[in-house]
Amino acid sequence: MSNIERAEVFVASPGRSFVTLRLTTSDGVLGLGDATLNGRELAVASYLRDHVAPLLIGRDSARIEDIWQYLYRGAYWRRGPVTMTAIAAVDTALWDIKGKVAGLPVYQLLGGRSRDGVLVYSHASGTDVPSLLDDVARFRELGYHAIRAQAAVPGIRGTYGVRKGAVYEPAATSLPEEQPWSTEAYLDHAPTYLEAIRERFGFGFHLLHDVHHRLTPIEAARFGKRVEDCRLFWMEDPTPAENQESFQLIRQHTTTPIAVGEVLTSIWDVQHLITEQLIDYVRTSVVHAGGITHLRRIFDLAALYQVRTGSHGATDLSPVSLAAAVHLDLTVPNFGIQEYMPHAPETMEVFRSGVRFEDGMLHPPEEPGLGVEYDEKAAERFPYEPRYLPVARRLDGSVHDW
Numbered sequence: 001m002s003n004i005e006r007a008e009v010f011v012a013s014p015g016r017s018f019v020t021l022r023l024t025t026s027d028g029v030l031g032l033g034d035a036t037l038n039g040r041e042l043a044v045a046s047y048l049r050d051h052v053a054p055l056l057i058g059r060d061s062a063r064i065e066d067i068w069q070y071l072y073r074g075a076y077w078r079r080g081p082v083t084m085t086a087i088a089a090v091d092t093a094l095w096d097i098k099g100k101v102a103g104l105p106v107y108q109l110l111g112g113r114s115r116d117g118v119l120v121y122s123h124a125s126g127t128d129v130p131s132l133l134d135d136v137a138r139f140r141e142l143g144y145h146a147i148r149a150q151a152a153v154p155g156i157r158g159t160y161g162v163r164k165g166a167v168y169e170p171a172a173t174s175l176p177e178e179q180p181w182s183t184e185a186y187l188d189h190a191p192t193y194l195e196a197i198r199e200r201f202g203f204g205f206h207l208l209h210d211v212h213h214r215l216t217p218i219e220a221a222r223f224g225k226r227v228e229d230c231r232l233f234w235m236e237d238p239t240p241a242e243n244q245e246s247f248q249l250i251r252q253h254t255t256t257p258i259a260v261g262e263v264l265t266s267i268w269d270v271q272h273l274i275t276e277q278l279i280d281y282v283r284t285s286v287v288h289a290g291g292i293t294h295l296r297r298i299f300d301l302a303a304l305y306q307v308r309t310g311s312h313g314a315t316d317l318s319p320v321s322l323a324a325a326v327h328l329d330l331t332v333p334n335f336g337i338q339e340y341m342p343h344a345p346e347t348m349e350v351f352r353s354g355v356r357f358e359d360g361m362l363h364p365p366e367e368p369g370l371g372v373e374y375d376e377k378a379a380e381r382f383p384y385e386p387r388y389l390p391v392a393r394r395l396d397g398s399v400h401d402w
C-alpha cells in the first residue's frame with residue numbers, strides 16, 4: 001500500500017498567480033494538482049493546508065474515488081468554487097500518482113485514446129476591427145483551426161477579452177480595476193466584427209465568441225439571432241447561469257450554439273442545462289469542477305443529451321490543469337473543443353510540461369502520470385503577488401456582471 005505521506009501547497013506568481021498541491025506517497029511518488037482560483041488564491045491554499053492536508057496523511061493514495069467522496073460528503077458543506085477547487089487539486093494529484101505507479105500516462109487509465117489529438121481554440125483580439133483582423137490572420141498562420149474573436153467596443157475602455165501584451169491576462173491590478181460597460185454599444189458593435197472576419201477569411205475554420213455573462217436572456221437571444229449567418233462554433237456565457245431555466249428563452253429564438261460552465265463547479269450546477277438540452281457545450285474544467293473524477297461524471301451526463309465538452313483553459317488554469325484536461329479530452333467520446341492560451345515563459349520555467357501543440361491540436365506527454373513537473377526552486381524566484389479581476393460598471397455607475 002502506498003500511503004499519502006506529505007501534502008504541500010505552493011503559492012507563487014510566475015507570470016501570474018498559481019496555487020499548486022503536491023502529494024508525496026510513502027514510496028516517494030509525487031502527484032501534482034492545480035488549486036488556482038483566480039483572485040481568491042489564498043482561500044483555496046488555506047482550505048487545503050488547514051482543512052484537507054491533515055485528513056489525507058496516511059490514506060491509501062490508490063483510492064481516488066473514495067477520497068473524492070470522503071472530501072465532498074465529509075465536509076458536510078457542499079459545492080462552491082473554493083471547496084471544489086481544493087477537491088480537484090487532490091483528485092488530480094491522485095490520478096498523477098496512479099499513472100506513475102502503473103507506469104502509464106493518465107489518458108490510458110481513462111480508457112485510452114478516442115481521437116488522435118485535442119482540437120483547441122485560442123484567443124484573437126484587437127483594440128479595433130483592423131487589429132482584430134490582423135490577429136485572426138496571425139492565429140490562422142500559427143495553425144489554429146478554431147479562433148475566438150473579441151474586439152474593444154468603441155468608447156468602452158477595458159472591454160472583456162482584449163489583450164494588452166503578449167499574453168491575455170485580465171487579473172492585472174493589485175485591487176480590482178473598475179471598467180465601464182454599455183450593453184447597447186456592445187450589441188451594436190460585436191456582430192459587425194464577427195461578420196468582418198467571415199467576409200475576410202471565409203468559413204474554413206471555427207469562429208467562437210465569448211459574451212462573458214454580459215447580456216440578459218432576451219438580449220442574448222437577439223445577439224444569437226443577429227450572428228446566425230456567421231455560423232459561430234459557439235457563443236459563450238451569453239447570460240449568467242445561476243438561473244439555468246433562463247436559457248430556454250435564448251433557445252426559443254436562435255440556433256447559434258451555446259457554451260456555458262467556466263464558473264460552475266459541480267454536476268448539479270449544469271444538470272438542468274444539460275438534461276433540457278439548453279446548451280451545446282459544457283465548459284466546466286478539471287480545476288474548478290472537482291477534478292478528473294467529477295468532470296468525467298459531468299461529461300458522461302452530457303453525452304446522454306448530445307452535449308459536447310469545451311473546457312475552460314485560460315492562463316489562470318495552470319499547466320497541471322491543462323495537462324489533466326488534455327488527458328481527459330483525448331478519451332471522452334463527446335469531446336468538442338478545448339480552450340488553450342499558451343502560458344507566459346515565466347510560467348513554463350516553473351511548470352515543466354510535456355504537452356505539445358501541433359497543427360491546431362494538443363497532444364499529451366507519453367510519460368507516466370500527467371507529465372508535468374513543478375520546479376519549486378524556480379518558483380521561489382516568483383513570490384506571490386495578489387492580483388484581481390476587474391469589476392464592470394454600467395455607464396450610470398451601477399455594478400454589472402464582469
Ligand code: EZ4
Pocket residue numbers: 038170210212262312314315316339389
Ligand atoms: O475570464 O479565466 O473563456 N475564458 C474566459 C476567461 C476568464 C478568466 C477568469 O479567471 O472567460 O478569460
Ligand code: CO
Pocket residue numbers: 210212236237262
Ligand atoms: Co469565458
